[in-house]
Amino acid sequence: MPTPAADSAPATASDRRRWAQYLADERAEGAVYRSLAARRAGEEREILLSLAEAEKRHEEHWLGLLGGEPQRMPRASLRSRSTAWLARRFGSIFTLALAQRAEARSPYDTDPHASPAMAADEKVHHEVVRGLAARGRRRLSGTFRAAVFGANDGLVSNLALVMGIGATGVAPQFVLFSGVAGLLAGALSMAAGEFVSVRSQREMLDSTEPSDYADAGLPDLDLDANELALVYRARGMGQDDALEQANRVLARARAGKTPTRPTAIDGHEVVGGAWKAAASSFLFFAGGAIIPVLPWIFGLSGIAAVALALALVGLALLATGATVGLLSGAAPLPRALRQLAIGFGAAAVTYVLGLVFGVSLG
Structure with missing residues (x-):
């Protein structure tokens, strides 16, 4: 909703043109996220669709201020159109990088007609897109x-x-x-x-990743001495946490279950x-x-x-x-x-x- 400061003065023709431009850009950005989501699956798809829904809320804000669809709808900015074109045709890391920059240049911080929640949304969107782009950057x-x-x-x-x-x-x-x-x-x-x-x-x-070298000997370890705890301490755990983890691993090994391992960051990627x-x-x-x-x-x-x-x-x-x-x-x-x-x-x-x-x- 508009801020009290924005409500105190009637909207000018310049204000309405600016709101219509915001509306066009929000629609273009939402289309970018939907196009990217169509090329992805699982968690990334859900995240991108959620971003598109947030852009839809921003559209409704500007439509409310305009009193409905404007008679003359402006084109989205060249930056937004270029990003949308890339998203439809490639869905690549380049598109996410451009979207990240677009979210970082939001004018809502200084526009009195944008709500504080919208300005906060744009900052959060920037970090979300940065995280998605980071996955592609790691692969690339x-x-x-x-x-x-x-x-x-x-x-x-x-x-x-x-x-x-x-x-x-x-x-x-x-x-x-x-x-x-x-x-x-x-x-x-x-x-x-x-x-x-x-x-x-x-x-x-390869030489620094945890291995299964000692797994075969786990059932025969002395529970009282429990030197397995030293393995976890060498990997960075504190003494108490290492002992607790070692006891869990030994219990699973003696029950005939496969030892579980923490998921490590894939440095090879x-x-x-x-x-x-x-x-x-x-x-x-x-x-x-x-x-x-x-x-x-x-x-x-x-x-x-x-x-x-x-x-x-x-x-x-x-x-x-x-x-x-x-x-x-x-x-x-x-x-x-x-x-x-x-x-x-x-x-x-x-x-x-x-x-x-x-x-x-x-």
Whole structure:
């Protein structure tokens, strides 16, 4: 319901336009959650449908203030329409990330015609969507990390390489050869490094997870000594809790029941697979590293090749930075500009060094 402060003044034409816009946006956001729910099952589906119901309550609030359906219904904001389009076609982590940002930008905190409960709803919705998005991010994190790092490293390292070599004044064919060699060497190195890194991390997780090694000997343990309690104390339980847990496990073992184990966080899901990480790293590094070389592949040289390489790599860096920002639930533009500054900074350093070496060799 409207706040007392909002009731004290008659609604203006500007107020009614704003309420109609809120109504359109709430309907679009509700459609996003229903589209996402249609692609999911179980608990996630129920959560998304509950969010859609909450958006329906907000619709009714603005309809009440408007006195019914407005004669001229505005379109939902471009952000809301874009999110709804993604939800209908993909239902991906990108959609949840965009929805998370949308909930964080709610105007209800400062609008006197929005109830405090509605403003509180939006804050809670932000955390709910963050939690749903976090599940997808965990499933995506291992391969995605390798892909993003690979593409970014390919863009930056090969741009810096061709800029530095090109600045020395060597023939265009030598720049092209250096770029292709840098692509292959870097992609293979990245793939090998990712494989070793992820495989080692998974092996470390395997070695730290609880095992059933001692289960066969449980019925024969001395109940008075109960060294099983030491196992639970080593896993972080207090002395009394460890003893209580050990007694429960022994009782189940002597009754012929399978020992129960606490559910652990699946670290393997976060780390990802070693082969997938290696393949992603190789392909995305190669995909990024080929972009700075394209002008020389198509026969350009000199300033024209340098300018085109910078333009192509700049667009790619902006895209990768924005993608990382979206998936992390943060503003995409600052991340995009950060990627651009890092990439161009590295290229500028090597270009200056190439000029220095080119003059000295000349």
